[in-house]
Amino acid sequence: MDGILLLDKPAGITSNDALQKVKRLYHARKAGHTGSLDPLASGMLPICLGQATKFSQFLLEADKSYRVIGKLGLKTATGDAEGDVIEERDASKVNAKQIEKILTQFRGTVEQIPSMYSAIKHKGQPLYKLARQGITVERKSRSVVIYELDFIGFEKGLLELEICCSKGTYIRTLVEDIGEVLGCGAHVVALRRLSCGSFLEEQMVTLPNLEELAAEQGQKAIVSLLLPVESMMAKWSEVILSEAAAYYLRQGQAIISPYAPTSGMVCLKMKDGRFLGVGEILSDGKVAPRRLIN
Numbered sequence: 069m070d071g072i073l074l075l076d077k078p079a080g081i082t083s084n085d086a087l088q089k090v091k092r093l094y095h096a097r098k099a100g101h102t103g104s105l106d107p108l109a110s111g112m113l114p115i116c117l118g119q120a121t122k123f124s125q126f127l128l129e130a131d132k133s134y135r136v137i138g139k140l141g142l143k144t145a146t147g148d149a150e151g152d153v154i155e156e157r158d159a160s161k162v163n164a165k166q167i168e169k170i171l172t173q174f175r176g177t178v179e180q181i182p183s184m185y186s187a188i189k190h191k192g193q194p195l196y197k198l199a200r201q202g203i204t205v206e207r208k209s210r211s212v213v214i215y216e217l218d219f220i221g222f223e224k225g226l227l228e229l230e231i232c233c234s235k236g237t238y239i240r241t242l243v244e245d246i247g248e249v250l251g252c253g254a255h256v257v258a259l260r261r262l263s264c265g266s267f268l269e270e271q272m273v274t275l276p277n278l279e280e281l282a283a284e285q286g287q288k289a290i291v292s293l294l295l296p297v298e299s300m301m302a303k304w305s306e307v308i309l310s311e312a313a314a315y316y317l318r319q320g321q322a323i324i325s326p327y328a329p330t331s332g333m334v335c336l337k338m339k340d341g342r343f344l345g346v347g348e349i350l351s352d353g354k355v356a357p358r359r360l361i362n
Contacts, residue, residue, distance in 0.1 A: 069096050070118035070361075071294025076272035077105050077113040079258075089275060090115050093282050093290060102127035103264070104187060108148050111261035112272055119361050120297045123346065127300055130265030131215065133232040136256055138243040140225045143253035145199075146185040147240035151255070159252035164222045170249050171229075175217050179209040180241045212237040227254070230262075266302040271295075297361065298343040301335040307347065307355055309338055317344065322354035333358070 247254025
């Protein structure tokens, strides 16, 4: 049971709840998701089963895209609609032209201070657990990249945006920061993840559809929905290996490959197309194993 399910997580449940439902449906012994979505959020939650869990870090590090709706004029404790309102300001004079102008400030590399309601850990404790105890700790700002920030619409105080960003970007923080520049504050009322790495929105499977398919056609039908492990590395360069080269890689040794790129991570495949794992090009041009399947 090795592969990736691109679950369309519904709003209203935690990412772990969604993971456990999928794990039970597949009778999987080993499963994990790649990047939590808040209960408020919906959309792409890649779930890795079996040996795919070994490579989940590469999806955690992948770029992602989102569609978000922010409510101007209200700040909440959590930065989203689940938190108590802590400040209210007049947003009646904000217009679309003004919004589009200030969005230029948030494209490219920006600094973000993570919310106290994020999952970042402080001395082993997630910040959100400390926040619920009324504890606030100092957080260092971090650099993230906003590749695309598209203005979709603005009506009745609701601002809709589409965002393509690097790993570690907090959409709640982005919406709050936009609200501050506009001078009225803001919080997230709806959030949907559209893509993760090379995986796209149209590839997602909803939980009701998955449950229905399992009930009507059995486990074989839902197994057919799993994407291969190597699909996580679809945009990587490939190194095709002989049996001899694969043998040495499995022993942990770097090998010489005349057709390998000059740097970076690579997808390792056998001549018959079988996926072996991922490697890295060393400074001397050799290919070193980094993560291999059994």
